[in-house]
Amino acid sequence: MTTELNVLNTKFEKSGSLKANVDFSVEAINGTVVHQVVKATLAGRRQGTAATKTKALVSGGGKKPFKQKGTGNARQGSTRSPLMPGGGTVFGPQPRSYEQKVNKKMMLVAISSVLADKHQAGKLHIVEKFESTGKTKDMFKALSSRNLLPALVITAEVNEQVSRAVSNLEKAKYAPVDGFSVYEAVKFENLVIEKAAFEKLIGRLV
Incomplete structure (x- = not known):
């Protein structure tokens, strides 16, 4: 299925059109896959460094706290026992990776859906x-005058001037197409993408 899209000039005014051999109909939107990819992206950003000390890791506890018999208390072999104040933690968090696997086909479906x-x-x-x-005020004026904010700005190659101009905008973010993120595309209302970058992205889908 072919979809015809408008192309804007440098002033964000319509200057032509582009035909893409991709289905951009409502039926092509798979919200479930997009949600799964977004969840995986956010999970991958978690540090997973939370840690507690078990009985084996807590220092001290070499001496038996009190004699085995005659005290009326339950027998204890170490002050580092989880039952004792200052002892180890049972089943506490340990360093782990929260990364979720997203296969290539799922990622392409998510990109197409977005x-x-x-x-x-x-x-x-x-x-x-x-x-x-490279000036933020010029980029802000250009985007806001066409009601294109909030926006995710995508270029075909790394563009330092665009990056510098967008970086200080509160409601915009810049990324080259190789770093395209489904999560960021969902997060920002508008997707403002360079024609060459769009063609590069579409090339991954067909």
């Missing part, structure tokens, strides 16, 4: 080429 959703909502904006002075 693009389809943005297109259906009128929030997918393809720009012929980004021309930036």
Whole structure:
């Protein structure tokens, strides 16, 4: 299925169109897969460094706290026992990885679904080429004048000028297409993407 998309010039005004051999219909949106990929992305960002000391790791406890018999108390062999104050922790958190596996097919379905959703909502904006002075105020003026904020700005290659101009915007984020994130695309209302970057992204889907 072919989808026709508008292409904007450097002033974010319509200057042409682009045909993509990808289904961007409502039926092509798979919210379940997008949700799963977003969850996996957020899980992968967790540090997983929480740790508690078990009985074996707590220092001290070499001496038997009191004699075995005659005290009326339960017998104890170490002050580091989880039953004693200052003892080890039972079943406490240990360092672990929260990373969730996302296979290639699932990721491509998620990318396609996000693009389809943005297109259906009128929030997918393809720009012929980004021309930036590197100044935040110029980028803010250009994006806000066309009501394109909040926005995720994507270029085909790493663009230091665009990156510098977007980095200080509260409601925008920059990334080259190789670093395209489904989570970031969902997070920001508008997806403003360079034509070459869009074609590169579409190339992964067909």
